[in-house]
Amino acid sequence: MGKNDLMIKTGADLLIQALQENGINKMYGVVGIPVTDFARLAQLRGMKYYGFRREDAAVDAAAAAGYLRQKPGVALTVSAPGFLNGLTALAQATKNCFPLIMMSGSSERHYIDLDQGDYEGLDQYNVAKPFCKKAYRVDRAQDIGLAIARAVRTAVSGRPGGVYLDLPAETISQELKVANEKDTGVYKLVDPAPKQEPSQAAVLRAVEVIKQAKRPLLLLGKGAAYAQVEKQLQILVDKTDIPFLPMSMAKGLIPDDDKHSAAAARSLSLGNADVVIVVGARLNWMLNHGDAPTFAQDVKFVQLDIDPTEFDSNQKIDAPLLGDLGSVLDKLVPALVNTGYKADKAWIDAIVADTDKNDAKFAKRLAAGKTDPKFGYYGALLPIQEYFEKHPDTYLVSEGANTLDIGRNLIAMKLPRHRLDTGTWGVMGVGLGYAIATAVETGKPVVALEGDSAFGFDGMEMETICRYNLPITVVVVNNGGIYNGTDQEVPSQPGPTKLDSTAKYELLAQAFGGDSYFVSDYQTMEETFSKAVDSKRPCLINVQIDPSMGKESGHIGNLNPEDITEEV
Numbered sequence: 097m098g099k100n101d102l103m104i105k106t107g108a109d110l111l112i113q114a115l116q117e118n119g120i121n122k123m124y125g126v127v128g129i130p131v132t133d134f135a136r137l138a139q140l141r142g143m144k145y146y147g148f149r150r151e152d153a154a155v156d157a158a159a160a161a162g163y164l165r166q167k168p169g170v171a172l173t174v175s176a177p178g179f180l181n182g183l184t185a186l187a188q189a190t191k192n193c194f195p196l197i198m199m200s201g202s203s204e205r206h207y208i209d210l211d212q213g214d215y216e217g218l219d220q221y222n223v224a225k226p227f228c229k230k231a232y233r234v235d236r237a238q239d240i241g242l243a244i245a246r247a248v249r250t251a252v253s254g255r256p257g258g259v260y261l262d263l264p265a266e267t268i269s270q271e272l273k274v275a276n277e278k279d280t281g282v283y284k285l286v287d288p289a290p291k292q293e294p295s296q297a298a299v300l301r302a303v304e305v306i307k308q309a310k311r312p313l314l315l316l317g318k319g320a321a322y323a324q325v326e327k328q329l330q331i332l333v334d335k336t337d338i339p340f341l342p343m344s345m346a347k348g349l350i351p352d353d354d355k356h357s358a359a360a361a362r363s364l365s366l367g368n369a370d371v372v373i374v375v376g377a378r379l380n381w382m383l384n385h386g387d388a389p390t391f392a393q394d395v396k397f398v399q400l401d402i403d404p405t406e407f408d409s410n411q412k413i414d415a416p417l418l419g420d421l422g423s424v425l426d427k428l429v430p431a432l433v434n435t436g437y438k439a440d441k442a443w444i445d446a447i448v449a450d451t452d453k454n455d456a457k458f459a460k461r462l463a464a465g466k467t468d469p470k471f472g473y474y475g476a477l478l479p480i481q482e483y484f485e486k487h488p489d490t491y492l493v494s495e496g497a498n499t500l501d502i503g504r505n506l507i508a509m510k511l512p513r514h515r516l517d518t519g520t521w522g523v524m525g526v527g528l529g530y531a532i533a534t535a536v537e538t539g540k541p542v543v544a545l546e547g548d549s550a551f552g553f554d555g556m557e558m559e560t561i562c563r564y565n566l567p568i569t570v571v572v573v574n575n576g577g578i579y580n581g582t583d584q585e586v587p588s589q590p591g592p593t594k595l596d597s598t599a600k601y602e603l604l605a606q607a608f609g610g611d612s613y614f615v616s617d618y619q620t621m622e623e624t625f626s627k628a629v630d631s632k633r634p635c636l637i638n639v640q641i642d643p644s645m646g647k648e649s650g651h652i653g654n655l656n657p658e659d660i661t662e663e664v
């Protein structure tokens with residue numbers, strides 16, 4: 097090409113180039129005007145595009161990919177209705193602190209600002225702002241390189257979260273004359289998520305507080321799982337004997353069968369700890385805002401977080417440690433270990449005793465579950481628990497109420513980031529999107545453990561699972577309803593929580609070329625489950641349990657308002 101010849105690059109070319117330059121080679125989405133050809137071009141340029149049946153599942157998938165890979169997952173939607181369908185998942189990713197970039201086709205401003213009724217016209221850029229970490233709009237193809245750099249850095253730096261990228265059709269098709277590849281404005285980001293070290297004073301202050309502890313407790317959140325700090329945490333508990341309590345997605349950071357686990361002594365450990373070291377967790381509704389009686393009245397908090405505004409969000413923090421969790425633990429662990437500090441033996445013994453007592457109660461329920469004529473959760477989930485004991489490198493995604501809660505307590509995790517669930521908001525409908533991304537990103541077998549209501553939110557993604565032939569075993573625990581199948585408030589109509597207790601969910605797999613299984617007793621579940629997962633085939637096991645099984649709202653029934661249905 098002569099020195100005066102120029103190359104033509106479209107906005108679509110530049111978008112793909114900028115994503116690939118920054119190590120992003122997958123997209124999850126639902127296409128249509130104006131993004132269909134962009135997705136085709138991305139495939140032609142070597143990107144993998146995964147087409148879903150509904151945008152919220154696609155955006156959930158991208159968010160889960162971001163959580164697992166510490167790089168933003170990328171989702172693609174059409175404008176207006178597609179954008180709005182994805183908005184819940186964008187908000188959910190931001191609440192969960194998962195790094196995500198949601199790109200949506202959009203309109204030119206003059207149509208929107210003069211309200212001229214464009215095809216699927218909506219002011220998406222402004223609608224998105226309250227639901228994401230940052231929203232950006234790209235009106236010129238020449239800005240695409242910078243826009244992607246900004247979106248990636250915003251998604252992964254500091255507290256990770258969701259970023260919205262508004263892409264008018266005109267920007268995607270705009271042609272740019274460039275002299276060479278370097279002239280495109282596309283570049284590879286330098287250090288997208290810079291390390292943030294804690295101050296020495298903060299480390300010393302935290303060590304002093306922990307050294308006074310007679311009954312310390314290490315509370316692990318999904319932020320610690322995302323930060324991939326399992327090595328530092330294992331050293332911490334091994335050297336100090338401080339017991340640990342993982343929130344659900346932090347399970348497996350330290351294996352659940354580690355002798356320092358307080359998971360089976362949750363109430364005792366939380367309620368009696370005199371110093372709680374909070375790592376990548378938030379003292380929000382899931383921890384009763386740090387209040388008594390969940391925590392001791394005079395408890396002291398040491399908190400490790402990358403966001404300074406998280407400190408004192410609910411409780412006074414006696415030793416705030418600001419920084420990325422890896423950098424903070426790299427300083428805190430040796431400083432504490434070098435003091436020779438150890439948790440009190442009496443405290444450890446109390447936790448072990450409470451664990452043994454609770455495990456014995458649980459064992460009785462499990463034993464009964466095998467023979468109970470009313471087939472229930474324990475008989476349904478015990479084979480899953482046994483499978484994960486033998487195959488810890490299997491991933492588990494779970495949603496529902498009782499299905500989620502009983503499964504969390506029953507199924508031990510031994511590896512980090514191997515359990516994804518409904519997260520901070522407890523959102524139903526994330527399961528299949530999360531499972532698809534987990535199977536795509538890891539190549540490992542995934543079990544999606546679903547309540548029957550939860551499955552209904554995105555059950556059509558069973559077709560997506562089968563179309564990509566993913567090693568996902570969907571287990572639908574059918575108790576015939578939201579929480580259970582016995583709701584009959586008024587004789588003339590089904591109660592508000594009732595669903596079909598005899599639904600043949602398994603046929604959804606068969607409908608799309610997957611394998612279908614139906615189970616209604618423990619023995620059959622025992623024989624079926626391992627066969628299904630080991631097949632590495634897309635499949636659905638419909639586990640029909642007794643409709644009486646399940647408590648209203650599972651383990652969080654206390655959040656319901658006082659019973660307002662009593663006759664006045």
Ligand SMILES: Cc1ncc(Cc2csc(CCOP(=O)(O)OP(=O)(O)O)c2C)c(N)n1
Binds near residue numbers: 496522523525573579
């Ligand atoms: C987007 C959204 N809409 C509604 C709800 C409210 C809810 C919380 S849990 C749940 C389903 C519980 O029934 P399931 O059959 O899945 O599980 P089980 O207890 O074992 O019977 C719903 C509808 C939430 N959290 N998110």
Ligand SMILES: [Mg+2]
Binds near residue numbers: 547575576579580646
């Ligand atoms: Mg149910």
